[in-house]
Amino acid sequence: MARIGSTFNVWWSETMPVEKKFNPIPLVLAALAIFIYFFFWRVGEPAPDLARSAPIRAALESGDPQTWVAIGDSITAGTNSPFRYTDRVEEILRSRYPRARLEFQNAGVPGDTASGGLNRLERDVLSRNPDVVFVEFGWNDFKNGVKPEDFESDLSQLVGQLKAGGIPVIYLLTTTQVDVALANWKIKKRNAIIRDIAEENDCGLIDLYGYFALATQKGSSLDDLMSNDNIHPSGAGQ
Template sequence: MRFKARPLQFLVMILAALTAAPVFAQNKTLQIVGFGDSLMAGYQLAPAESYTAQLEAALKAKGLNVAINNAGVSGDTSSGGLGRIDWSVPDGTDGVILELGANDALRGIAPEQTEKNLDAMITRLKARNIAIYLVGIMAPPNMGSDYAQKFNPIYERLAKKHALPLYPFFLDGVTTVAGMQLEDGMHPNAKGVAAMVEKSLPSVEAFLGDIGSQQK
């Protein structure tokens, strides 16, 4: 009996080791960077009220092991983002939530230039094996329909080109809802950011799930 028990013990140990490996991989903290402008930075909000902070809290509440660094810069354009993306996204980053273009549209920058800049940022991140969750922006109505027709399709086109997950409009549920903006009528308040997090959470979870599965 003692001889027969030993192989069984070894078998149990081997099975335990095999099943423990994926669990260890899942427990790795995913390092995410929120890269964008004032909408990402949390303009006029407390640090804990920004999109990255509220998103991290929501994900952790669901049991996900994630750390989201806020690399949003108020007033940043796609050109500014391209100029700083290499040093704003540190080595060891698993994924980037990329949100830029709102200030381009406000300034009437040629949509072709915005697309070129975003394309270059995506290409650089992919070259570093960093996953990308692309966030879309829509041109403000005062820019006119001609500008909107050129600007708005940028994000879907880039998502298809680079096979990226796309959240079509970052301010969905905020721009047309009373009580969701600051006094400037442009930026979300803390309540508005909470709505943005709630709406984007399912697709962000799927994005993190893809990263986790690729790391196993």
């Protein structure tokens, strides 16, 4: 009950809790890291998205310079985790591709929304001329009462500007699940919007919600995968 109560406090308060939970579970085979390690296959699909990932693989293998940028909210920024998912992904890829010249820049801002990301897109993403961009928004739009149609408009414009800016590869991330059924129902509505925008714009989709669900189905505890604010992934969840 304490976790549920703290979750509702987070949804409706303006400030995020500062208490942190550093999970001792080993950080290997974490959901997002595995996902990127095997290059982005979607939940339920039999094989990786090889057509999309092939040029990325080739650049990493050959040592061609690569700039990746992740834009998002506190989940991207790594709040309540001992590290950011971008750090973990870069570590894995450098291990797998010794010649890689990869710079993975993190443009996560705690508390940000899709509208906020749109407003800072030029400064934080387009100005860096990235080869790959990861986009993760939704939790704060939900928490702050942004209407689904407004969230859809903001995210669509953001993706449209990325495409107009000539970004070769774009991945959208769904947001994570929690242990409250009503919240998950609302999160699923936002995630459906994210899926539709990804499909309409030929973007890759990294289904965080689906991978957390899959992990719990295979015996992992959501308590272990999430920090104790029940929003941000813990070290194990990263």
